[in-house]
Amino acid sequence: MAPTFPPIYLLKWNLEHDPKELHRLEEEIDVVFDIKEAKLVLGKVKLKRRAALELRKLGLDTEEVVTTESEPDTDTDHNHHEEQIASQIVPSAPGNPPAQRLAISPRSTLRPSDETIKVLDLAWYTGSLNAGKLLPIEDYLVYEGRIKSKILPVKPKQTLLPAQVEPRRQISTVSPTQRHFRTGPRKFGGNSVHSSSQPARLLHKTTSEDEAYAALPPIPKYLHSPYSCQRPTPLHCPNEDFLSELRIIKQARNLKGDEVGVRAYSVAVAAIASYPYSLTSALELSRLPGCGSKISKLWQDWKTLGHVEEADEARSDPDLQVLDLFWKIHGVGEASARDFFSKGWRSLDDIVEQGWDRISRDQQIGVKYYDEFLQRIPREEVEKIASVILDYANHIRDGFRMVICGGYRRGKPDSGDVDVVLSHPNENATHRFLVELLESLERDEYITHRLIVSMKNSDRGQNPLNWKGSMPRSRGGFDSLDHAFLVWQEPTWPSKDEDLKGNPDARNPNVHRRVDIIISPWKTAGCAVLGWSGGTMFERDLRHYCKQQLGFKFDSTGVRRQDNGEWVDLEKGDGDLLVKERRVFSGLGLEWRDPTERCTD
DNA sequence: AGGCTGTACTG
DNA sequence: CAGTAC
DNA sequence: GCCT
Numbered sequence: 001m002a003p004t005f006p007p008i009y010l011l012k013w014n015l016e017h018d019p020k021e022l023h024r025l026e027e028e029i030d031v032v033f034d035i036k037e038a039k040l041v042l043g044k045v046k047l048k049r050r051a052a053l054e055l056r057k058l059g060l061d062t063e064e065v066v067t068t069e070s071e072p073d074t075d076t077d078h079n080h081h082e083e084q085i086a087s088q089i090v091p092s093a094p095g096n097p098p099a100q101r102l103a104i105s106p107r108s109t110l111r112p113s114d115e116t117i118k119v120l121d122l123a124w125y126t127g128s129l130n131a132g133k134l135l136p137i138e139d140y141l142v143y144e145g146r147i148k149s150k151i152l153p154v155k156p157k158q159t160l161l162p163a164q165v166e167p168r169r170q171i172s173t174v175s176p177t178q179r180h181f182r183t184g185p186r187k188f189g190g191n192s193v194h195s196s197s198q199p200a201r202l203l204h205k206t207t208s209e210d211e212a213y214a215a216l217p218p219i220p221k222y223l224h225s226p227y228s229c230q231r232p233t234p235l236h237c238p239n240e241d242f243l244s245e246l247r248i249i250k251q252a253r254n255l256k257g258d259e260v261g262v263r264a265y266s267v268a269v270a271a272i273a274s275y276p277y278s279l280t281s282a283l284e285l286s287r288l289p290g291c292g293s294k295i296s297k298l299w300q301d302w303k304t305l306g307h308v309e310e311a312d313e314a315r316s317d318p319d320l321q322v323l324d325l326f327w328k329i330h331g332v333g334e335a336s337a338r339d340f341f342s343k344g345w346r347s348l349d350d351i352v353e354q355g356w357d358r359i360s361r362d363q364q365i366g367v368k369y370y371d372e373f374l375q376r377i378p379r380e381e382v383e384k385i386a387s388v389i390l391d392y393a394n395h396i397r398d399g400f401r402m403v404i405c406g407g408y409r410r411g412k413p414d415s416g417d418v419d420v421v422l423s424h425p426n427e428n429a430t431h432r433f434l435v436e437l438l439e440s441l442e443r444d445e446y447i448t449h450r451l452i453v454s455m456k457n458s459d460r461g462q463n464p465l466n467w468k469g470s471m472p473r474s475r476g477g478f479d480s481l482d483h484a485f486l487v488w489q490e491p492t493w494p495s496k497d498e499d500l501k502g503n504p505d506a507r508n509p510n511v512h513r514r515v516d517i518i519i520s521p522w523k524t525a526g527c528a529v530l531g532w533s534g535g536t537m538f539e540r541d542l543r544h545y546c547k548q549q550l551g552f553k554f555d556s557t558g559v560r561r562q563d564n565g566e567w568v569d570l571e572k573g574d575g576d577l578l579v580k581e582r583r584v585f586s587g588l589g590l591e592w593r594d595p596t597e598r599c600t601d
Numbered sequence: 602a603g604g605c606t607g608t609a610c611t612g
Numbered sequence: 613c614a615g616t617a618c
Numbered sequence: 619g620c621c622t
Contacts, residue, residue, distance in 0.1 A: 226621080263605055264619035292620055331611095333616050360612070362616080419618090452617075454609060483609095485618080516618075532618085536606095539618095543606045555607070556618090604621090610617085 003134045009035045011043030011054050011119070035060065040137070041119045051119040051143035053589045056550055061561075062145025065116050119143040216284045217277055226289040229534070229542040229590060231274040232597035235411055238278040242299060243269055245308040247601070249298075252314035255323040257334045268295045270537040270600040322346050330366030330373055330451070330514070331359075365449055365487065372512045376414035385488060385515060386420050392440050393422055397429050401525075403577050405532035406516070411596040417514035418488070419532050423525035423577060430482075434519045438484055448512060449487035488515040524558040526571045526580030531556025533581075535600035546588060559584070 010031045032038050035058050045051045048064060055062050124140035222231040237243070246269050253261035267290030272279075279285050282296040282303075302308045314320055319341070325348070326337035336359075345351055348367055351359065359367070366373065377385075386404045393400040403409070406419030424430050434453075441447050490510040493499075499506035520528035531539065531554075546554040551562045559568040570587030571580040585592050 260605070261619065267605095267620075290620065294619060331616070335615060360616095362611080452610060454618095483618085536618095540606050547606085553607085602622100605619105608618090611615090612613100 003128055003132060005029065005128070005134070006039035007032045007037050009038035009041045011041060011045060011051075013043060013045060013050070013054050035117075041117060042122050042124065043119060043142075044122050045119065045142055046121065048143040050589065052145060053550065055117065055119070055145060060117065060145070061148045061551075062117060063148050065144040065146050116144050116146050119145075212281070212283055216281075216287070219287055220274075220276060223271065223274060223288060227541040227545045228270040228274065228537045228600050229539075229545055229593070229598075232593060233270060233274040233535070233538065233599045234597060235599045237273050237275065239272050239275065242279070242302055243272055245302055245311040246272070246295070246298070248311040248314050249308070251324065252310070252317075252320060255320055255327060255334060255337065257338070264290070266537050266601060270535075270541075273600065326351075328374065329363060329370060331362030332366060336363070362451060365451065369487065369512045373416075373514060375511055376416065377418065377513055378414050379408060381513075382408045382415055382418050384490075385418050385513065388446065389420055389422070389437075389441070389515075389517060392444075393433075393437055396436050396440065397424065397433065399426065399429065400424050401577050403529045403533075405529060405595075409533045409595040410535065410599050412599075417516060419516040419518070421518045421520055421525065421528045421532055421577070423520045423522050423528070425522050427522055430519050430521050434482060434484055434517065437517070437519075438486075445491040446488055447486050448489050451485040451487060451514070452483075453485070454483040482519045484517045486515045486517065488513045518556070520556075523569065523571060525577050526582075526584040527554070527558050528556045529577050529581045530584050533595045534598040537600035538598040541600075542588075545590075550588065552588070554588070559588070 008029050008031050010026060010029060029042070035041065035055075041051075041055070043051065043054065045054065052062055052064070118137065119142045120137055120140040121142055124135060124137060127140070128135045225231060246265055250262055250265035250269065253265065268288075271288040271290045272285070275288060279299065282300045285291050285299050286293070286296045298308050298310070323334075323337045323341060326332050326340050326345075327334065329348075332340070340351060340355070343355065345354060348370060351367055356364065382404060386402060390400060390402045393402070400422050401424065402420055402422050404418070404420050406417065407415040408418070422430075424433075438447065438450070438453075489508060489512050491508065493509055496506075496508075516532075518528055518532060530542075534542065543554050546552040546559065547562060552568060553560045553562050553565075559570055560566060561568060568587075571583045573579075573583070575583070582592055
């Protein structure tokens with residue numbers, strides 16, 4: 001006889017890839033859909049951390065109830081591998097064997113108080129069924145948490161179709177196997193080739209559309225995620241020619257001040273850039289996140305006409321060319337570009353001659369080094385600059401660690417600027433450090449300008465607790481800088497001595513480079529490395545994911561809770577900067593992405 | 602129908 | 613505050 | 619422009 005189960009809530013995580021199985025289990029177990037009614041939570045989870053993350057998504061903020069002295073915390077290193085595989089959208093292989101049990105001593109019959117919530121391995125359920133009675137839960141306990149607070153019900157934004165809705169589109173004759181992604185093909189373009197002159201929605205046409213849909217290659221599982229931080233996005237992809245067109249339109253929108261348009265095109269570009277096949281149809285494209293009717297129509301035009309009209313217009317619009325010229329000046333954005341244009345200026349010379357003292361200092365520097373800043377920096381030079389910085393850092397205080405981030409770390413053959421993150425295992429070593437570093441670099445004439453210098457992070461970054469409310473603003477001023485944005489120039493060149501002999505003011509021929517130096521306190525250095533390594537969309541989506549899915553706020557200075565700003569430490573433990581970065585991924589429930597897979601624009 | 606990353610700087 | 617940058 |  002089947003045992004009687006208490007009210008159970010079933011975690012969907014790791015079952016999402018198999019909606020049918022999920023649905024079957026939900027029926028069979030007779031789950032409750034409100035976690036507050038549940039006495040037990042079951043799931044295909046094996047790690048404490050993952051269990052806690054899933055509870056957090058459901059609006060329950062818990063802290064672990066330690067039931068044994070022995071069980072190591074889940075974030076120790078050898079668990080990483082497992083956690084990395086087990087991510088949101090890349091479920092581990094189906095048919096996970098139940099219960100290789102973690103050794104939990106059954107001494108845990110302490111207080112089964114109502115304040116705690118227990119997450120058990122699903123195997124407890126199947127085992128109990130087989131045994132015909134409820135098995136002791138101790139052997140299956142993955143995580144026991146005490147509810148600290150209920151947080152704003154973090155909306156269970158699903159990236160996949162809920163099982164209950166699944167059968168809805170069965171009007172179609174197509175086998176359901178191909179349709180895990182969307183409710184159906186989206187219509188694209190009111191005048192797309194498919195629908196323009198069709199008299200009516202004839203049945204056979206619907207069917208053939210569906211058949212075409214079913215015949216497409218399956219979408220890679222990671223492209224079910226709308227978050228580019230959950231997808232590998234390599235530097236190059238099979239659809240780069242089309243992407244170039246989209247990027248042109250995107251930049252045109254940028255120059256026109258259409259932020260929303262820029263956003264939309266950025267999302268689409270990021271999705272296509274992570275699609276590993278050469279696109280063959282607009283329908284195929286329309287399945288990707290962020291790619292709707294407009295993007296599909298553009299693809300169709302590009303394919304059939306060989307060009308995209310809006311991109312052509314952008315390319316041939318002389319006014320846009322001028323705006324683009326201005327926009328590429330450091331310190332000039334859409335507004336200033338248009339402002340300059342409206343003054344009748346059409347070239348850099350116009351700015352210099354007619355408006356030099358009306359533009360900002362940043363913009364003056366930007367104009368002065370316009371060509372140099374646009375020159376790409378080869379990898380060797382990036383490495384050279386970074387090694388100088390590290391040498392100087394270690395000369396002041398030994399033991400600094402550095403990661404070169406930015407495009408360099410993503411594997412680009414050349415970079416627009418140099419981003420380095422420096423940290424030191426000794427928390428005190430980073431205090432008041434950047435000022436010293438800058439002074440020593442300036443003394444040796446590596447730095448020609450400071451574009452900005454900021455102390456935002458060190459005020460709370462050095463001490464991430466209690467930042468909400470009122471942190472004292474850095475008293476005394478510049479004792480805790482943590483970010484410098486500089487103009488850099490290698491001070492020596494081969495013929496320097498001779499040149500100076502002939503002319504004491506001989507020009508240094510080395511190209512001026514933009515260099516970002518970030519000093520991070522050790523405890524959040526993984527976040528700094530992560531935050532400075534991804535492409536724009538990757539970083540945007542990372543923040544978005546943290547907020548929407550976890551109720552966390554991510555930035556390069558750390559992870560905090562949305563509601564009270566309390567710091568969340570995801571990096572504790574030994575390890576270098578790269579290990580710490582990995583910990584942040586896994587602590588956020590994300591599969592590890594190599595930097596070369598973060599190549600969103 | 603509303604939202605789109607989030608924040609510190611400069612002027 | 614608007615504008616820019618990361 | 620796309621998503622929820």
